[in-house]
Amino acid sequence: MKLVGLTGGIATGKSTASSHLRTSHHLPIVDADLVARQVVEPDQPAFYSLVATFGTDIVNPETHALDRAKLGAIVFNDPAARNRLNGITHPVIRVEMLRQVLWAFLKGNRVCILDTPLLFEAGLYKFVSVVIVIAVPVETQKMRLRARDKCTPADAQSRIDSQMPIAEKCKRADIVIDNSGEAVQTYSQLDRAVADITPNKLINALWWVALAGPALGLYGALGAYLRVKQWCGQLVRAASKKRA
């Protein structure tokens, strides 16, 4: 299975591209933003680490879930805080993403897409065979980000500045998709890219036969690790609540 990193800057169109790859090409998408949301749900160990680090102000008092806007306002304006957030969330995001990649492999897919905004920043580019960057000019990026998230120009700028510049990502890419035009133009560039990168069926089947056993073992081990980690966290929290 070919592991493909799909990246870009904030609001350059990664989700637009990945939803086309999912619906028109039936490719499995491992969505880092989605995983990042799941690992900070209120029953997850990373949620408690975030509260211990950033304080209870980042919890919405009504829903008891993470107040993403508040945490975003802190970390997108403070590189040290962002490093602390990344230090808590990224290790667990990586484990869950690896689990999903193994599942995509076990199902016999020939291509799996890692939709990851921080592919370069977090070093995940080392594990993929092809990097696709979805690019737009910075002015278009700012305009689309502000229109989508209804944020101020300063907020849009600080989010953009939190990431590697899009021009640098394009330099490091194997394939650059220009998403500054109509969506259909982006889709046809993606269609050509898929045709270019999809491996031969026979070679893929041989790799599957060679690696399915170890992949299944690792998949099971990662699932068990995540579950045990969650149980341990619950036990520790229950014990500290009792003591309080």
Ligand SMILES: CC(C)(COP(=O)(O)OP(=O)(O)OC[C@H]1O[C@@H](n2cnc3c(N)ncnc32)[C@H](O)[C@@H]1O)[C@@H](O)C(=O)NCCC(=O)NCCS
């Ligand atoms: C800071 C948080 C709470 C803000 O949440 P919010 O709902 O406003 O944004 P959302 O999660 O939808 O992310 C939107 C975009 O912001 C950018 N972004 C998110 N986290 C980061 C980060 N740590 N550094 C730089 N850019 C980031 C990405 O381009 C992402 O696509 C949230 O992004 C978060 O928990 N980030 C840490 C986990 C992470 O690194 N996620 C990125 C995928 S690995």
Ligand SMILES: Nc1ncnc2c1ncn2[C@@H]1O[C@H](COP(=O)(O)OP(=O)(O)OP(=O)(O)O)[C@@H](O)[C@H]1O
């Ligand atoms: N070709 C296009 N033409 C016009 N608008 C577009 C185009 N592609 C994407 N958009 C719009 O730009 C915004 C950002 O796109 P999208 O959400 O796909 O970006 P993203 O890279 O996934 O963002 P994030 O980094 O926040 O996850 C959305 O409102 C989307 O509808």
